[in-house]
Amino acid sequence: MxxxxxLGPVFLLLLWWTVTATGLIRPLFLPSxxxxxxxxxxxxxxxxxxxxxxxxxxxxxxxxxxxxxxxLIIGVPLGVWKGLYESLxxxxxxxxxxxxxxxxxxxxxxxxxxxxxxxxxxxxTCSLVNAIQAAYAVHSVPRHRVLAAxxxxxxxxxxxxxxxxxxxxxxxxxxxxxxxxxxxxxxxxSEMFIGTRTGLGMRIYDYHLMFRSADMYAAIFIVGMTGxxxxxxxxxxxxxxxxxxxx
Amino acid sequence: xxxxxxxxEKKFPTKASAAWTPVLDHVDLAVPDGxxxxxxxxNGCGKTTILSIISGIEAPDAGTVSVTANGSERPKxxxxxxxxxxxxxxxxxxxxxxxxxxxxxxxxxAEARQRAISFLDEQGFAIxxxxxxxxxxxxxxxxxxxxxxxxxxxxxxxxxxxxxxxDHDARLRMRDVTISTxxxxxxxxxxxxxxxxxxxxxxxxxxxxxKRPARILRRFAVPFQRPRHYDLLTTAEFADLRRQIIGAFxxxxxx
Numbered sequence: 001m002x003x004x005x006x007l008g009p010v011f012l013l014l015l016w017w018t019v020t021a022t023g024l025i026r027p028l029f030l031p032s033x034x035x036x037x038x039x040x041x042x043x044x045x046x047x048x049x050x051x052x053x054x055x056x057x058x059x060x061x062x063x064x065x066x067x068x069x070x071x072l073i074i075g076v077p078l079g080v081w082k083g084l085y086e087s088l089x090x091x092x093x094x095x096x097x098x099x100x101x102x103x104x105x106x107x108x109x110x111x112x113x114x115x116x117x118x119x120x121x122x123x124x125t126c127s128l129v130n131a132i133q134a135a136y137a138v139h140s141v142p143r144h145r146v147l148a149a150x151x152x153x154x155x156x157x158x159x160x161x162x163x164x165x166x167x168x169x170x171x172x173x174x175x176x177x178x179x180x181x182x183x184x185x186x187x188x189x190s191e192m193f194i195g196t197r198t199g200l201g202m203r204i205y206d207y208h209l210m211f212r213s214a215d216m217y218a219a220i221f222i223v224g225m226t227g228x229x230x231x232x233x234x235x236x237x238x239x240x241x242x243x244x245x246x247x
Numbered sequence: 248x249x250x251x252x253x254x255x256e257k258k259f260p261t262k263a264s265a266a267w268t269p270v271l272d273h274v275d276l277a278v279p280d281g282x283x284x285x286x287x288x289x290n291g292c293g294k295t296t297i298l299s300i301i302s303g304i305e306a307p308d309a310g311t312v313s314v315t316a317n318g319s320e321r322p323k324x325x326x327x328x329x330x331x332x333x334x335x336x337x338x339x340x341x342x343x344x345x346x347x348x349x350x351x352x353x354x355x356x357a358e359a360r361q362r363a364i365s366f367l368d369e370q371g372f373a374i375x376x377x378x379x380x381x382x383x384x385x386x387x388x389x390x391x392x393x394x395x396x397x398x399x400x401x402x403x404x405x406x407x408x409x410x411x412x413x414d415h416d417a418r419l420r421m422r423d424v425t426i427s428t429x430x431x432x433x434x435x436x437x438x439x440x441x442x443x444x445x446x447x448x449x450x451x452x453x454x455x456x457x458k459r460p461a462r463i464l465r466r467f468a469v470p471f472q473r474p475r476h477y478d479l480l481t482t483a484e485f486a487d488l489r490r491q492i493i494g495a496f497x498x499x500x501x502x
Binding site: 147148152153158163242244 | 322
């Protein structure tokens, strides 16, 4: 058991408890751990937080999956044809570099105030990241691996499924690692905009407006846990799915 | 003649300028079935380019290439690349990497594996077969890459420093294994090595290449009887031939 991994959280908790118990920080800004814990259990058991987490997860998941598919469809041709990549490089880099919450009002104007606009913004940005990752992955398949496979007689579908796809997969999955976090970030931010009555982002902002500090911290904690669990789950999946990454 | 090159010219674009650097300057090469030709020359002179042209990976700017296979069932060309680590598939076991060529040519996986196992057993390849390619030592990876080339019994074989990562013992053994398996099958072989002893031990004929752009400076017949033994390296005839080649090589490098 790697018991040391507990040291960080325990230390943080102690620090938190100390600064609140001694009155160093006022409860409005930072409630005590016990207040937050109580709020957390109340809001998850009787309150809306689980439902909110569900809504946020649904939007994140939808954006993530859409982006995974679209990214691959755009990214593979970009990796194969250098000219195409050069033609689109500026456009791709521009939108990838743009802080995507800037697009949320525009998306709402075009697609309405519902889930669609939130999912669309997250999926759009994540698609670009996935596309660039996939293009790099295709581009960096070792040249001699393909040459040797062809000389050995591999062609067509066999070459694709037995050589090219497994060569590209680690890079594609690396894109998923980035976009899973990114999708969650964009979705949570988008929920702070007008137009939804569910979602962790909306709930955090709501509690903030009502000065319900302990409740706000509880909602923030749930967002943090959601991101952490998603990342860990994908990390484990990656280890099994593409164990040859970086080898 | 299994492999014939005539008057091959090749230029590559230079990185810095728009100029083209000549790499091969009128190279002629002839390898009959069942013979081994060694290419020996200074670093970066274009030996690997010659192999690339024979294999069809690169097209010559001028000259003719002819590569024929006796037996339509066999792969026409087997190529053991210098950077064998790129060639191996890291998601496959050592055994599946060895069997790759057979699978690629349509053999069912189970049968391909079976033949790979028999081959490795017969030829005494010491490889942990269940390990993934990236779990092998560099030397083991080179053995896997070599076995992958040899197993489908190609009609023409290009070996680019095929033993460079092996320890002394494995190197000696693999020379004999390679010669005997390919010799039995009557393959035409082009062998590139930086080690003149190795090139002589293996080959029937040695081509000494010039500095870049590579020309054939001289062809040396290597008349020693087969099967050869390591003792060959201590004979006077061997030492004499070696001296001639090294002399010609040093004269070229010095200019």
